[in-house]
Amino acid sequence: MINLFTFLVEKLSLLCNLKVFFAATSVQGPDRPTQRGPPLRRGDLLEVPRTLFTHFGIYLGDNKVAHLIPDILPMLTHDRRLLRSVVTNKRLIVGCVYKCASVRVDTLEDFAYGSRILVNRMDGGAAAKALPGEEVARRAEALVGSVPYSLLWNNCEHFVTHCRYASAASRQTEQFCEYLKSLIRxxxxxxxxxxxxxxxxxxxxxxxxxxxxxxxxxxxxxxxx
The missing domain is CATH 1.10.287 (Helix Hairpins)
Structure with a gap:
């Protein structure tokens, strides 16, 4: 019964979030991101607000960001030139459906996709203290490559919290599950x-x-x- 309930929750969350992903990632194309405050440091946790969700990444320095994103292309080809190209909406959505993703390194501009960047905003409310920046970046770099994906259990927020706080968690997942519980009740x-x-x-x-x-x-x- 628990497995059936988990299956139903996964499928419902997938249906709800596919539209969110498509709408959020097609608002505007890559452009120069907006970021206020001091210069970015290696190991910073970056947030990019989308339409109905937030995308996360770890700044590696030299204008590079590591982030987990759904992508079907690694299942179809090993061509590095194609894999390095910016993830399109179709690649993202199909990757989400097939639970295929990758931790990849993109430029700050491609990661931000024209949105405003928030830096280390989680630190104040995190249960654990942030690790040193160099260790955070190394943890992120060690995970670069193809990974299984789940909207609820292994998304971009789980990736960055694992890297920065050594404890994978997703506030967005918790909020979504609370919403589902309210529907079930x-x-x-x-x-x-x-x-x-x-x-x-x-x-x-x-x-x-x-x-x-x-x-x-x-x-x-x-x-x-």
């Missing part, structure tokens, strides 16, 4: 999913593909609530 969610299941049976007939979701999904929501 709402008994109307169970009624709606049950009614949709009955409608699917009426229109498509009694079959495992229609009957099982009609029973299992409302039951899972009821048990989880």
């Amino acid at each position: 709402d008994q109307r969610s169970i009624l709606v999913t049950g009614m949709l299941g009955i409608v699917s049976i009426v229109f498509f007939g009694m079959a495992p593909s229609t009957t099982l979701p009609t029973i299992l999904i409302p039951f899972t929501l009821w048990m989880a609530g």
Whole structure:
């Protein structure tokens, strides 16, 4: 039952976030980023606000940023020239669907994608103290390459918190899970999913593909609530 619930949460989060990723990454193209304050230092944790989420990276110095981003291309080719090109919306979305990502090093401009950069904003609210900048950068560099991806359990925020605080966590994931819990606690969610299941049976007939979701999904929501 726990595995089924985890599967449902993953799929729901995927559907919710694919639109978010597409809208957020297609707002504007790479441009000179806006960054206020003192010069960036090696090991700084960078945040780039998007439309409905925040993208994170670790500054490596020399105008380079390491960041974890969904990308399908590493599964299709080993051509380094192609892999070094900026990740497009299609590459990102398909990589997200197939849970394929990479920790890659891009220029500050490509990472920021024209957005304003926030520096080390997590430090004040983090449970652990930030590691020395050089160690943070080395941890990030050691992870460069293809990695499995999950919107909930292994995203760009998990990557940077692992590097800077030695403890992977994602505030965005926690907030999203709290939102899902509020939906699950709402008994109307169970009624709606049950009614949709009955409608699917009426229109498509009694079959495992229609009957099982009609029973299992409302039951899972009821048990989880």
